[in-house]
Amino acid sequence: MTSGTLVPVFAALGDETRWSILAALGEGDASASALAGRLPVSRQAIAKHLAVLQGVGLVEPVRVGREVRYRVIGSQLSATARRLExxxxxxDRRLAAIKEIAEGL
Amino acid sequence: MTSGTLVPVFAALGDETRWSILAALGEGDASASALAGRLPVSRQAIAKHLAVLQGVGLVEPVRVGREVRYRVIGSQLSATARRLExxxxxxDRRLAAIKEIAEGL
DNA sequence: CCAACCTGCAACTGTCGAGTTGCACTGATC
DNA sequence: GATCAGTGCAACTCGACAGTTGCAGGTTGG
Structure with missing residues (x-):
C-alpha cells in the first residue's frame, strides 16, 4: 500500500539520521525522548524525523502510558524493495528490447 | 557495488524530476539537450540531475559525436532493491525475535 | 573559415528541510 | 494537589539543493 507515493519513501530513506533512528528502533520500540538519549540530535529533531517516517508508513506510534513509543514496520520496507525490484x-526488459531494435533485429 | 553508499542512492531516487528523467531515458538513450526538450526544466537543471544520477551509478554517459547521451543502468536499480529487501x-527477523522476548518466551 | 549546436562552468535566487531553543500542555506519581 | 517526565506546537537559523540565466569552449557541417 501507500502505492501512489513511492518517491516520498525514498526521500525519507535518503537521510542518514533517519537510518540511525530506524537502526535504533530495530533494537526495540522506543520513544522520541529515549532516542534522543542515544543519538546526537535533539528530541524535537527526532520527533520530526519520526513524523516523516510515520508519514510514509515506515514506522508506527504506540502509546504506552504517557509516552509514545515507535515501532518499525518491516513489511513496508520489504514492499518498497519489491516494487523497486x-x-x-x-x-532491464525494456533496455534489452531497445538494444535489439538498435542492432537492427 | 557502490556498496558503502546506499543512502545517497535513495536520496537520488527521492526526487520526482529525476524519476521523470529516468523514465524518459527508459525510452532510449538521450542527451541533456534532448531531455530538456521533453521535460519542463532547463538543460542545466537536467545536467545537474544527470550528474547526481551518475554519481550514484544509476546512469552512464556515452559520447556520440559531439553530444553526450545517457543510459540507465538497470542492474544498479535491481541491486539496490535486493539490498533493501x-x-x-x-x-522482520529481528522484530519477530524481540516480540518473542517481549512475550516471555 | 564561419556558423550552428551542444556541452561545461560559474554566479545567483528561492525554497525546502534539518536542527535548535523556548514554552505550553498532559499524564503519572507521591 | 503539587511535581516531574514526556509530548506537542511555534518561531527561528542555517545550509543544501533545485532551478535559472549568462557566457565560454569545442565539434561538426556548409
Missing amino acids: DIGAEW | DIGAEW
Whole structure:
C-alpha cells in the first residue's frame, strides 16, 4: 500500500539520521525522548524525523502510558524493495528490447 | 557495488524530476539537450540531475559525436532493491525475535 | 573559415528541510 | 494537589539543493 507515493519513501530513506533512528528502533520500540538519549540530535529533531517516517508508513506510534513509543514496520520496507525490484526488472526488459531494435533485429 | 553508499542512492531516487528523467531515458538513450526538450526544466537543471544520477551509478554517459547521451543502468536499480529487501527481511527477523522476548518466551 | 549546436562552468535566487531553543500542555506519581 | 517526565506546537537559523540565466569552449557541417 501507500502505492501512489513511492518517491516520498525514498526521500525519507535518503537521510542518514533517519537510518540511525530506524537502526535504533530495530533494537526495540522506543520513544522520541529515549532516542534522543542515544543519538546526537535533539528530541524535537527526532520527533520530526519520526513524523516523516510515520508519514510514509515506515514506522508506527504506540502509546504506552504517557509516552509514545515507535515501532518499525518491516513489511513496508520489504514492499518498497519489491516494487523497486519490479521497476528494475522492467527497465532491464525494456533496455534489452531497445538494444535489439538498435542492432537492427 | 557502490556498496558503502546506499543512502545517497535513495536520496537520488527521492526526487520526482529525476524519476521523470529516468523514465524518459527508459525510452532510449538521450542527451541533456534532448531531455530538456521533453521535460519542463532547463538543460542545466537536467545536467545537474544527470550528474547526481551518475554519481550514484544509476546512469552512464556515452559520447556520440559531439553530444553526450545517457543510459540507465538497470542492474544498479535491481541491486539496490535486493539490498533493501535484505534489510527488510533482517528487520522482520529481528522484530519477530524481540516480540518473542517481549512475550516471555 | 564561419556558423550552428551542444556541452561545461560559474554566479545567483528561492525554497525546502534539518536542527535548535523556548514554552505550553498532559499524564503519572507521591 | 503539587511535581516531574514526556509530548506537542511555534518561531527561528542555517545550509543544501533545485532551478535559472549568462557566457565560454569545442565539434561538426556548409
